[in-house]
Amino acid sequence: VGADQVVTDAAVAASFAHDLTGRFSGRPLLVVRPAHTGEVSAVLRSCARAAVAVIPQGGHSGMAGGGTPRDGEVVLSLRRLQGIEPLDQTAQQITVGAGVTLEALQEHLRPFALALPVDHGARSAATIGGMAATNAGGALAFRHGMMRAHVRGLEVVLADGRVISRLSGLLKDNSGYDLTSLLIGSEGTLGVITRVRLGLERLLPRRATALLALPDIGQALEVLRLAHESVPSLQAIDFFELRGLRRVCAHLNLPAPFRRDHEVYLIVDCAARSDPSEELEVFVGVVEDALVATDLASRRRLWLYRDGQNETVNALGVPHKLDVAVPVSLLPRFLGELRVRVAEIAPAAELIVYGHLGDGNVHVNILGPPVEDVRVDVAVLELATALGGSISAEHGIGLAKRGWLPLARTETELALMRALKDAFDPAGLLNPDRILPDLDPG
């Protein structure tokens, strides 16, 4: 890759070695920055010969510690895989390098009025390879699906350097096991994604965003029901609470959006061929207050109250951060019991929750208890599972939740996952110890 693309200087390598939340860090042996698939393959062959662990890393915006090295591991940074191939307007598909950021792809596609219908607040950092590797979700997922729904093919380098390439973009291809699709959501444990073929959707020209104020989460579900029934232009419906709003306003120096406080807020995004704001009138009388914006700058200002939550929490301290999903109709029960359990375990803790209402995805943030005190983490994950939910909605398992995977998966499923890991990476060098828990010695 050239000597200047191998970072051994500890000070420089440090920028690849700490995750955004401050929960994970290590001292990597070195950071390697290949520029194309051939170099990725050569680096993996060298690492396999030397039997050193390799941590694929994209934008390093992940929340589960999967892309953060531990001491002595090699960081394989994919950010230089920046190729954007010509748009296939007939198939409405494009192939891009794994290191292209979501924002760069959005800008590239805007003149064609096309988009990848997956979006989230880390768009300037998150790479398409990292988003495929984590099966990223975001605010549009309840309407359009997660990354898996839009990946039409992958090029992947295996741990020993061999390359498999399925980039023809065929929607219909039942010729045996779909091997590359196993890589989606595998968090860098099965192979390194180098190129991604994506299916795109047409950007609808007229947009409206509403910030709705509500008395409680139960009423938020009523808004969701109405939205499904009468707002066909609905694209996203996220929620946050008063505590989070106050913290965001203080941290980002924003004015309070409404004259008085409300317990719950929804941010609703709509898109259509003609102005969708009229559809929002269905919420009059159901909400306590509302703000509607149709131009880009005002819509972005409204979204800041939601998108600023993550950054604000990280600025307040090292949080216990749990991304869970519960059946949507059980959200009020989940949030109610969550508050009680956290208060029992850590009475002084600050609880900030927000998330994607449409698919029951809650981001739980608990500030106060020391990081090593995992009692609140266990309580949140057990509560979500008891209600039929998931211990990881969209952020993955990584290092953060591997110990708790047995809460969500049976022994049979774990055994199959281990067999897959052995088949793809028999020496166990790619992202070792991520996702899969240690084998029970008993």
Ligand SMILES: Cc1cc2nc3c(=O)[nH]c(=O)nc-3n(C[C@H](O)[C@H](O)[C@H](O)COP(=O)(O)OP(=O)(O)OC[C@H]3O[C@@H](n4cnc5c(N)ncnc54)[C@H](O)[C@@H]3O)c2cc1C
């Ligand atoms: C403000 C903020 C908001 C966010 N909102 C959302 C959201 O709404 N929805 C959501 O799903 N996520 C969200 N995230 C989490 C994160 O942005 C996503 O998980 C993103 O997809 C990670 O992409 P990345 O390039 O940063 O990957 P990284 O953080 O670098 O890596 C994540 C994992 O993927 C692996 N990996 C990375 N690149 C590759 C590759 N090319 N090949 C193989 N493995 C690879 C890594 O080893 C690691 O295990 C948010 C993060 C932030 C900071």
